[in-house]
Amino acid sequence: MTRARPTRPVRVGPRAAAALLLVTLIGVAAFGWPLLADRQSGLAHSQDAPWLFAALLPLLVAVVIATLADGGMDSKAVAMLGVLAAVGAALRPLGAGTAGLEPMFFLMVLSGRVLGPGFGFVLGSVTMFASALLTGGVGPWMPFQMLALGWFSLGAGLLPGPGRIRGRAELAMLAAYGFLGSFAYGTVMNLQGWVILQGMGQGISFHPGDPVPQNLARFVAYCLATSVGWDLGRAALTVVLTLTLGGTLLKALRRATRKAAFDAPVTFGSGPGSDPGHASQRPRTDTGGEVRGVGR
Numbered sequence: 001m002t003r004a005r006p007t008r009p010v011r012v013g014p015r016a017a018a019a020l021l022l023v024t025l026i027g028v029a030a031f032g033w034p035l036l037a038d039r040q041s042g043l044a045h046s047q048d049a050p051w052l053f054a055a056l057l058p059l060l061v062a063v064v065i066a067t068l069a070d071g072g073m074d075s076k077a078v079a080m081l082g083v084l085a086a087v088g089a090a091l092r093p094l095g096a097g098t099a100g101l102e103p104m105f106f107l108m109v110l111s112g113r114v115l116g117p118g119f120g121f122v123l124g125s126v127t128m129f130a131s132a133l134l135t136g137g138v139g140p141w142m143p144f145q146m147l148a149l150g151w152f153s154l155g156a157g158l159l160p161g162p163g164r165i166r167g168r169a170e171l172a173m174l175a176a177y178g179f180l181g182s183f184a185y186g187t188v189m190n191l192q193g194w195v196i197l198q199g200m201g202q203g204i205s206f207h208p209g210d211p212v213p214q215n216l217a218r219f220v221a222y223c224l225a226t227s228v229g230w231d232l233g234r235a236a237l238t239v240v241l242t243l244t245l246g247g248t249l250l251k252a253l254r255r256a257t258r259k260a261a262f263d264a265p266v267t268f269g270s271g272p273g274s275d276p277g278h279a280s281q282r283p284r285t286d287t288g289g290e291v292r293g294v295g296r
Contacts, residue, residue, distance in 0.1 A: 010067065010077055010115050010118060010119040011067075011116070011118075012067065012116060012117060013067065013069070015066035015067075016063055016067040016118050017118075018066070019059060019062045019063040019066045020063055020117075020118060020121060020154070022059060022062075023060070023063065023121075023150075024151070026059070027147040027151070030144070030147070031144065031147075031191050034206070034208070035195075035212050035215055035216075036212070037208055037209070060122060060125055060126070063121065063122055064078075067118055067119075067122075076260040077115075077119065080115070080256065080257075080260065081119065081122065081123055081126065084107065084111050084123055084127070085123060085126045085127045085130055086130065087107065088104040088107050088108065088123070088127035088130075089104075089127055089130035089131040089133075090134070091107060092104045092134070092135060093131075093134065093135050101234065101237045102237070103237060103241060104127060105152070105178060105181075105182060105185075105234060105237075105238045106178060106237070106238045106241035106242045106245070106246070107249075108120070108123065108124050108127070108149065108152055108153040108156065109152075109153070109174050109177060109178045109181070109238065110156075110242070110246055110249050110250055111123055111153065111156075111253065112124075112152075112153040112154060112155070112156030112157040113156045113157065113159060113162065113174060113250070114250065114253040114254055115157070115253070115257065116157045117154045117155075117156075117157030117158050118154075118157070120150075120153035120154045120155075120156055120157040121151070121153060121154040121157075122150070123150075123153055124150040124151070124152055124153035124154070125146040125147070125149065125150040127149065128142070128145045128146045128149045128150075129142070129146055132145070141189070141192060141193065144188075144189060145189065148185050148188045148189055149185065151185075151188075152181050152184070152185050155181060156174070156177060156181070159174070159177060167247075171242060171250075172243075174242050174246060175239045175243050175246070178239055178242050179235045179236075179238065180235075181238075182231060182234040182235035182238050183231045183232075183235055185234075187223055187231075190219070190223050190227055191219065194206055195208075200222070203221055204218050204221045204222040204225055204226075205218060206218065206219070
């Protein structure tokens with residue numbers, strides 16, 4: 001009996017990495033620029049959100065195209081992206097509006113872990129976009145949510161030991177990441193809304209033009225006063241689902257990834273009665289029976 005091939009995540013080549021870096025830099029600037037703005041800036045994320053959305057969609061397409069060009073993603077990976085995004089979008093309404101309970105976060109953790117950071121980023125962004133259309137949650141906050149969830153899924157793909165850590169240790173690591181990442185997602189999204197809220201107390205309001213350390217201290221107080229409970233609900237549900245369903249879903253994702261053979265190199269051989277320069281119509285296999293390439 002041959003041992004199953006280890007799964008390999010969707011590869012991130014140099015062009016895909018450059019596109020991801022560009023998206024990340026634009027996202028950091030979009031979230032953080034109000035902290036550096038002066039009092040006369042007239043800042044409002046409701047005004048810059050359409051520009052961010054207009055920049056984000058082509059960049060997301062660029063990430064996918066760059067990954068395709070680098071040989072890291074094929075039609076099977078794109079199909080899996082669509083399936084997982086649809087499942088994630090369908091999960092969001094199950095807990096939306098109830099104490100921060102959002103079951104799609106655990107799916108993002110596991111998918112990013114198995115399929116890698118580049119795939120995870122695109123999956124998180126596409127899932128949030130689809131779920132916003134499904135739930136009617138379209139607004140100036142949507143491009144920021146797409147970025148934040150994309151970063152959340154990307155981080156899961158960067159966790160150490162994808163080929164070594166398995167079993168309970170892996171689930172514990174993913175649960176810990178899901179817990180911390182859920183709070184990080186909520187904190188980043190708080191930053192998007194905090195700078196445009198008015199009428200709050202002096203100790204938690206954003207003051208344009210004030211030194212960054214003072215505004216950050218108010219921001220921490222704002223998060224503690226308004227969103228800790230909501231973020232805790234999201235984090236707790238992510239941990240529970242990861243520990244209870246994570247093992248089964250990880251096996252299913254890895255099995256699907258092995259069968260899809262995203263990393264299988266295409267090889268060509270001569271079939272009976274064919275010219276040596278023509279590809280065989282029969283896929284070549286290794287001793288374990290895995291498909292190594294498909295002929296013409």
